[in-house]
Amino acid sequence: MAARRMTFRHIEAFRAVMVTGSMTEASRRLHTSQPQVSRLIAQLEAITGLPLFDRSGSRVIPSLDGTRFHAEVERAFVGLTSLEAAATRIRAFGAEQLRVAAMPRLAGGLLARAVVRFRVAHPDVIVAIHSGDDETVDHWIATGFCDAALTMLYGDVPEGRLDHVETRACVAVLPQDHPLADRAALGPEDFRGVPFVATSLGSALRDRTEAVFDAAGIPLTITAEAGLGASICTLVSAGLGVSVMNPLAAHEEAKVSPIAIRPFAPALPVHFALLFPPDHARGRLMRAFGACARAVLLEELAVLPDAVPRRPAS
Template sequence: MTTRRMTLKHIEAFRIVMQTGSMTEAARRLHTSQPQVSRLVSQLEAIVGFLLFERRGTRLLPSLDGKRFFQDVEKAFVGLEGLEGAASNIRSFGGDRLAVAAMPRIAGGLLSKAVAQFKAEHPETLLTIHSGAAATVNTWVSSGLCELGLAILYGDDVPGMQVQTLLTMDCVAVLPIGHRLAKRKQVAAADLEGEAFVSFPLGSAPRERIDRVLAAAGARTRTVLESDLGASVCALVAAGLGVSVLNPLAALEERRNLELAVRAFVPAIPVRLALLLPPDATDSRLVSAFADQVRTVIASDLEVIRPYRR
């Protein structure tokens, strides 16, 4: 003969009858019938080997053993509620930490907006923003110091890194206000012949990419200054020290605070805004959720670069 085992249904029926003092009310709360609740309680009594209730006419009173058993049942349910709380905490990333790296302009703009919106939905998550030049961002992510990076890629994927392209856009020409080329809607590489040029450092991906395009057009510029930060390049151009070519995200952000002309540039030099993940990164709900938040910000807040998006 098979021995019946105690189930959660038995315990739930007993617990609610104890709380309400009524099998009818327990049936209502459990969305079942009163005979079914009575059957579950009777089965539980057979399983535990003692009476849980004393029947006095139509009244149902807990037995002394039933009261003692109910105390242990309540302790078990407190434990279950604790597990529910733990699950909720995990589900909402409570107590989790996420370190994100980005170049200064992205960190101060797009990334900060994504962080603010993410924190509004997940206030218990601690997010840390690290800001640095492109090479520094790559190092932080590849070494595992940061779980996620945001970067502008001027060339192929970063070796040894997982890359997810968020959007592709074309570089623009940046010029001082009043420059002869600022009157045009579009600046060609050949138009920069002889111009003082603010460039990126030798050996960097943007420098090599832009130099190839200028050389192919036969445009010999005079490199007068170098910087590895788009914000600095724009500030130097706005100061009238030269012209430059760089990604539209940095240029249009800086134009809000600087006297700077931004024009379309040909031939097109496509660049990518991308998420960088460590080479051995595993699937993480937290990283995926934050990446989705970044995509949401891009879709809603980067309308300004639409003319230069692909």
């Protein structure tokens, strides 16, 4: 008897359960029965050989394997979504569309404002905004799923498909009542033995930060980790430690979180830039959107306190 093979129906059920956290809710979303969804999930676990969920009464909780498998599923669906979007554009007699991306902090603010400005001049163009972590955004651009992205890069600026806008230096963030808040500027020596909230392990900022502290001979006393700037600032404001992060996110979060911001040296540069797919021909619309995004980004950076020298695009 031939082994059962994975089908689209299996993946559709899996995604629905991941989103809803319930076999019953997933069945409603898929307009099928709860037993049918349960069978599909059981079959998928047998096919993959992975325990995708931990059952707890009527709720199902993704296992570690399930979470990792879901990340791969979502990557695969990027291609499928791209095909669906292409079909939609064809049905609309070639209506033009741009797909743009950024990490959540940029997508919800800067990128959205760039889209608004772009649409004033190009009201007939459909613009879709996608947000994800830096690795996901880079994947979307590398595969051509998205036409452009606003990005922040730490370290050297790569050549080729990236248009550099401006470079700033990362800043130190700490609770407003922290003893170090009395100092005008901070460096690695000031953080010796001080609890530190780090970015996620493996991120570019984490690698760069550790390199700066290693060079100074100061071990980081990491007490918490977070992937998003908003989460880092929440942990810092709650007194869990200090941190180092990009100035745009820091000053945005300072509007809602009680944190102090100070210059940090040696400089840990962050490059704000526009990213495009490789070998992508930038037509009139893409150039127009790039100009809007660049202008909005420069306006936002211009109002930040000029704590450190800036380096504009050459």
